Amino acid sequence: MKKSFVYSFIMLAIMATLIAACGGGETAAPAVPEGPVVPAEYAGKTNSFAGSSEAIAEGKQVFESTCAACHGDTGLGDGPAAAALTPQPASLVEVNKTAADDYLLWRISDGKEGTAMVSWKTSFSEDQIWQVISYLRTFK
Numbered sequence: 001m002k003k004s005f006v007y008s009f010i011m012l013a014i015m016a017t018l019i020a021a022c023g024g025g026e027t028a029a030p031a032v033p034e035g036p037v038v039p040a041e042y043a044g045k046t047n048s049f050a051g052s053s054e055a056i057a058e059g060k061q062v063f064e065s066t067c068a069a070c071h072g073d074t075g076l077g078d079g080p081a082a083a084a085l086t087p088q089p090a091s092l093v094e095v096n097k098t099a100a101d102d103y104l105l106w107r108i109s110d111g112k113e114g115t116a117m118v119s120w121k122t123s124f125s126e127d128q129i130w131q132v133i134s135y136l137r138t139f140k
């Protein structure tokens with residue numbers, strides 16, 4: 001009699017703990033990140049050239065000689081090489097609306113796996129990539 005009472009008590013305690021743990025888990029659930037997570041190497045970086053018209057001019061040159069073939073002169077994703085690609089290049093006008101600086105730095109530096117977007121960090125310095133981002137920010 002006494003033993004089974006102790007047993008029931010222990011079972012109740014275990015169940016109570018489990019229920020509390022589950023309930024707690026629901027409220028403290030970690031936020032599920034939307035979209036890909038920017039790697040630590042780039043996360044949180046911002047463009048120190050932002051707003052500089054010189055940087056925009058430098059970035060324009062790089063963009064027109066290197067990126068426009070795919071992304072198009074105005075960034076709409078309609079460059080001469082675009083039609084042959086799957087997936088097609090993004091409209092940078094659209095990307096511009098939602099993408100943070102660190103995301104753009106990451107994508108342009110490292111490329112996008114499974115697409116024609118290659119890594120550009122060996123062709124351009126980080127400053128040059130920021131200048132391209134400055135120019136890209138003018139796309140509307």
Ligand code: HEC
Nearest residue numbers: 066067070087088089090095107108112115116117120132
């Ligand atoms: C050979 C064609 C090609 C060239 C050249 C190219 N891109 Fe891309 N780019 C793509 C494709 C394809 C994608 C992947 C699909 C997408 O997200 O647009 C992409 C993706 C991107 C993205 C990420 C979009 C997103 O939503 O994740 C950015 C930003 C970008 N390119 C900028 C550039 C810049 C800046 C240059 C020049 C330094 C460049 N690209 C050169 C084809 C190209």
